[in-house]
Amino acid sequence: MPPVPAQVPTSIPEQRPAVRTALLAWYDAHRRTLAWRPGAGSARPDPYRVWLSEIMLQQTTTPHATPYFLAFTQRWPTVSDLAGAADADVMAAWAGLGYYARARNLLACARAVAGGHGGVFPDTEAGLLALPGVGAYTAAAVAAIAFGRPANVVDGNVERVVARLFAVETPLPGAKPELKRLAGMLVADDRPGDWAQALMDLGATVCRPGRPLCERCPLTAWCAAFQSGEPERWPLKVKKAVRPRRHGVAWVLHDDQGRVALVRRPGEGLLGGMLGLPTSDWSAAPAGAAPPARAEWRDAGAVDHVFTHFALTLDVRTATGQWAGQGDVLWLPAAEALSSLPTVFRKALERGLA
Ligand code: SF4
Numbered sequence: 001m002p003p004v005p006a007q008v009p010t011s012i013p014e015q016r017p018a019v020r021t022a023l024l025a026w027y028d029a030h031r032r033t034l035a036w037r038p039g040a041g042s043a044r045p046d047p048y049r050v051w052l053s054e055i056m057l058q059q060t061t062t063p064h065a066t067p068y069f070l071a072f073t074q075r076w077p078t079v080s081d082l083a084g085a086a087d088a089d090v091m092a093a094w095a096g097l098g099y100y101a102r103a104r105n106l107l108a109c110a111r112a113v114a115g116g117h118g119g120v121f122p123d124t125e126a127g128l129l130a131l132p133g134v135g136a137y138t139a140a141a142v143a144a145i146a147f148g149r150p151a152n153v154v155d156g157n158v159e160r161v162v163a164r165l166f167a168v169e170t171p172l173p174g175a176k177p178e179l180k181r182l183a184g185m186l187v188a189d190d191r192p193g194d195w196a197q198a199l200m201d202l203g204a205t206v207c208r209p210g211r212p213l214c215e216r217c218p219l220t221a222w223c224a225a226f227q228s229g230e231p232e233r234w235p236l237k238v239k240k241a242v243r244p245r246r247h248g249v250a251w252v253l254h255d256d257q258g259r260v261a262l263v264r265r266p267g268e269g270l271l272g273g274m275l276g277l278p279t280s281d282w283s284a285a286p287a288g289a290a291p292p293a294r295a296e297w298r299d300a301g302a303v304d305h306v307f308t309h310f311a312l313t314l315d316v317r318t319a320t321g322q323w324a325g326q327g328d329v330l331w332l333p334a335a336e337a338l339s340s341l342p343t344v345f346r347k348a349l350e351r352g353l354a
Contacts, residue, residue, distance in 0.1 A: 006242065012165060012222050014187045019222055024191060025216035032205065035066050036186060037197070044193070047121040048079040054138045055106055060097060062204070068097055082107070083114035091274055092340050099308075100271050100342065105133025123147040137342035145193040152184040153196035157203025159183075163235030167224035171236035179235075245311045248282040250345065252300065252318040252352030253293050259331040260324055260349065261292065262341070271293070271306065275337075277345045278325050282312055292325025300352045304338035305344040312344065318352040 011021055031037075038045050055067040072092060076082040082090070085108060096301060109132045113121055121142065122128050128139035141150035146294035154162075159172065159179045166177050166182050187195065206213045214226050225231035246271035254260040262275045281291030291297055300316040323329040334353055338346055 002215055012155065013305060015222060016186060019186060019219065020188060020195065022218040022221075023198050024194060026203060027194055029030035030067050030164065030201070030205070031197065032201050034062065034064075035069050044148065045146055047142055048082075048105075049073060050142050050146040051079075051109075051121065051134075051138065052082075052106075054141045055133070056097060058099070058102065058138075065097070067288065067297050068094070078119065079148065080114045080147050081117040083110040083119075086164075088271065095274065095340055095342050096342060096346070100274050101325065102133065104273065106243070108132035109134060121146070122151075123152050125149060132341070141196060144196040148193055149256060150187050151196070152180060152191050152194040153199075155178045155200060157207075158196075158199045159237055160209065161199055161203045161207045161219075164225035164231055165219060165223050166211065167228060172237045173345060175235065187196065201239070203254075208344065243306065243311045244284065246282040246284060247313050248315070249270060249280040249289060249291075249351075250277045250303075250314045250316050250348040251279070251291050251297070252277060252349055253291075254293070254318070254320045255322070255331055256320065257331075258334065259327075260334050260337045262330045262337055263325070263327055264305045264330070265308060271344070272341055274342050275330065275340050275345075276342070277348055282314075291319075292323060292329075294324060295319035295321030298336065303344075303347040303351050307344075314348050317353045 009353055034053075036045065036049045049069075053065070053069055056068055056072075072082070075087055075093065085107070087104075089099070090107050094100065094106075095326050097103070099258040112131050113119060116323050122131070123143070124147075125139045125143040128134050128135065128142050134142075136191045138156060139292070140153045141155075144148035144151040144153050159176065161173065162168070162179045163172070168178060168344070170178055172179075183199070202217070202219070206217050210232060212225075212231050214220055214223070214231055215227070217223070220226045223231070225234045251261075255261070261278060263278050265276045267273045279290040297319045300318050302313055302315045305312045305314070334349070338349055341349060344347065
């Protein structure tokens with residue numbers, strides 16, 4: 001465990017240089033190797049790669065986002081390449097990352113950069129914030145990491161570290177403005193991108209959710225939560241309301257060549273513009289809905305999926321027959337359908353193929 005000084009400093013802002021030196025030295029020795037991060041001592045990262053990784057990492061984990069990041073940057077190496085991609089190709093490549101409005105915003109932003117900025121990302125927080133789908137967090141992260149701006153970058157990892165450092169008694173999410181203000185007191189002109197990533201890395205690998213690994217932390221000397229002896233007590237959180245549950249039916253319809261019937265979902269709303277299985281409405285009390293073929297439907301069980309605002313149970317039914325549903329149908333071989341569908345429909349199709 002790092003030595004704790006006999007006189008523990010209580011005012012982090014006054015101790016800012018020492019806090020920063022300690023964390024940046026830790027970062028130089030322990031930074032994570034990430035697909036979108038150049039090696040230590042390299043030139044600043046490409047803004048396109050920083051932006052793309054930050055959009056992908058919103059609400060998903062680094063291991064889950066990494067293969068998508070590699071596939072995207074191999075297929076579309078620059079923001080102008082991505083801007084020129086067909087919508088359907090990008091939506092299909094995004095399938096499985098969730099939050100599909102983000103994929104539509106991704107394209108809109110790439111096209112704004114390619115069309116309105118000559119393929120070059122704006123280099124200020126304000127300029128980045130004006131781009132479609134770029135919120136305060138992403139603008140700050142790209143400004144700091146790609147352009148060396150002293151922006152205050154606060155994600156969930158940083159919130160947790162700051163809540164513990166200062167033993168913030170206000171529960172999340174109400175504590176967010178306070179945590180952002182406290183994090184801002186530690187920002188400085190020196191190595192702003194490294195500082196942002198150092199805080200993120202500390203939160204991801206040491207000051208983890210649940211039990212933090214304080215014995216590996218460079219900040220114990222200043223950390224009020226550590227000094228309390230019960231660091232896992234922070235951050236405080238308001239209890240979440242239970243998600244409502246909706247129900248529906250998903251139909252896995254095969255043709256006589258073994259292909260599967262898919263439909264394109266409406267552009268607006270949940271999973272908008274994505275390919276999907278034909279389904280009934282999703283509601284709290286499902287009414288009977290007409291299947292998309294007159295056929296002998298077999299019950300294949302049910303799958304569960306959790307969206308941001310509700311949980312969904314889909315009863316899966318399978319049959320072989322001719323399309324008699326509403327709208328256009330796209331027949332795809334099962335393997336191709338599996339790789340083109342968002343997670344909820346992939347789960348239902350896997351159940352229907354089992
Ligand atoms: Fe987190 Fe422990 Fe470090 Fe405090 S000392 S910042 S609780 S890991």
